[in-house]
Amino acid sequence: xxxxxxxxxxxxxxxxxxxxxxxxxxxxxxxxxxxxxxxxxxxxxxxxxxxxxxxxxxxxxxxxxxxxxxxxxxxxxxxxxxxxxxxxxxxxxxxxxxxxxxxxxxxxxxxxxxxxxxxxxxxxxxxxxxxxxxxxxxxxxxxxxxxxxxxxxxxxxxxxxxxxxxxxxxxxxxxxxxxxxxxxxxxxxxxxxxxxxxxxxxxxxxxxxxxxxxxxxxxxxxxxxxxxxxxxxxxxxxxxxxxxxxxxxxxxxxxxxxxxxxxxxxxxxxxxxxxxxxxxxxxxxxxxxxxxxxxxxxxxxxxxxxxxxxxxxxxxxxxxxxxx
Numbered sequence: 001x002x003x004x005x006x007x008x009x010x011x012x013x014x015x016x017x018x019x020x021x022x023x024x025x026x027x028x029x030x031x032x033x034x035x036x037x038x039x040x041x042x043x044x045x046x047x048x049x050x051x052x053x054x055x056x057x058x059x060x061x062x063x064x065x066x067x068x069x070x071x072x073x074x075x076x077x078x079x080x081x082x083x084x085x086x087x088x089x090x091x092x093x094x095x096x097x098x099x100x101x102x103x104x105x106x107x108x109x110x111x112x113x114x115x116x117x118x119x120x121x122x123x124x125x126x127x128x129x130x131x132x133x134x135x136x137x138x139x140x141x142x143x144x145x146x147x148x149x150x151x152x153x154x155x156x157x158x159x160x161x162x163x164x165x166x167x168x169x170x171x172x173x174x175x176x177x178x179x180x181x182x183x184x185x186x187x188x189x190x191x192x193x194x195x196x197x198x199x200x201x202x203x204x205x206x207x208x209x210x211x212x213x214x215x216x217x218x219x220x221x222x223x224x225x226x227x228x229x230x231x232x233x234x235x236x237x238x239x240x241x242x243x244x245x246x247x248x249x250x251x252x253x254x255x256x257x258x259x260x261x262x263x264x265x266x267x268x269x270x271x272x273x274x275x276x277x278x279x280x281x282x283x284x285x286x287x288x289x290x291x292x293x294x295x296x297x298x299x300x301x302x303x304x305x306x307x308x309x310x311x312x313x314x315x316x317x318x319x320x321x322x323x324x
Contacts, residue, residue, distance in 0.1 A: 032066045032279055035092035037102045041075030042230040047098045050265045054272025077174040080105035094278055099227050100177040114284040117141030118271035121177030132289040140284040141274050142267045143291045147180040149247040151188035152260055157221045158192055164220035166195050173200040175227045211236045252298040262292030296320040
C-alpha cells in the first residue's frame with residue numbers, strides 16, 4: 001500500500017517512465033475460476049476443445065487469467081450431484097455444463113452461482129429456465145438439442161426408407177430431456193403413420209443389454225438419444241443391422257448411419273461468450289437462452305453400404321457431409 005501511495009504522489013512523466021515497468025509487474029491479471037461439469041459419456045472432448053478455444057479467442061489464457069475446475073461423472077449420472085456440490089464448495093464463479101443431466105445437477109446444487117449451459121435439451125420443458133427470452137434464476141446459455149430435432153429424425157428416416165413403419169427410440173432414463181424428446185417423436189410418428197416403440201436405458205445398464213430386446217423386435221430403424229454413449233450405440237446398431245439416426249454429429253462419425261444436429265462447435269464457442277459476459281458483470285437472468293440456427297446433415301456411406309441401403313439422391317444432395 002505504501003508503494004502505491006508513493007507512486008501516486010510523485011506524478012509527472014518522469015515518474016510514469018521510471019515506475020511503469022514496476023507497475024506492470026505488480027498488476028497481474030485476476031485469476032478467474034470456472035467450474036465445468038460433464039456426464040462424461042458420450043465423449044466430451046469435442047465440447048471441451050471448442051469451448052476452451054472460444055475462451056482463448058476472447059483473451060482467456062488457462063493458467064494466466066483463468067483456471068478450470070473440471071469434473072466428469074464418467075457416464076455415471078448418479079454422482080453428478082456430488083460433483084456439482086464440490087464445485088459449489090470450491091466457490092467457482094461460474095459452472096459450465098454440458099448436457100441436460102449435468103445442468104440439472106448444477107441447478108439443484110446452487111441457485112446463486114451462475115450456470116452456463118453449453119448444450120442442454122429443451123431447458124424450458126425440463127424446468128431449467130422460465131423461458132428462453134427471460135430465463136430468470138441463475139441458468140442461461142445454449143439450448144442445443146431441441147425436441148423438434150427428434151421429430152426431424154423421424155422425417156429423415158421416412159425419406160431414407162419410405163417403407164419404414166416401425167421405428168424404435170432408444171432413450172436415457174436418467175436424462176430429464178427424455179420426456180420432451182419422446183413426446184415430439186410420438187407426435188411426429190402419429191402424423192407420419194409410424195408405430196413407435198420406446199426402449200429406456202436405465203442407470204448403470206450396459207447398452208449391450210439394452211440392445212437385446214431391440215434385436216428381437218420388428219424394427220425398421222432406430223433413433224438414439226444423444227446423451228447415451230454414442231460410439232457404442234453406433235457400433236451396436238451396425239452389429240444388429242439397424243439403420244440408426246441421432247441428433248449428434250458424433251453418432252455418424254462413430255459409424256451411425258445418419259445424424260441431423262446443430263453445428264455443435266458454434267454452440268460451444270457461443271457458450272464461451274456467455275462466460276465472458278458473466279465474468280464482466282452480466283447477470284444470467286438478463287441473458288436470453290439461445291437456440292441453434294445452423295444445422296448439418298451427415299450421412300455415413302460406409303455404414304449404408306454395410307447395411308445394403310441405397311440412400312435417396314435427394315438426401316445425398318441435401319447432406320452437408322458424406323462419410324466415405
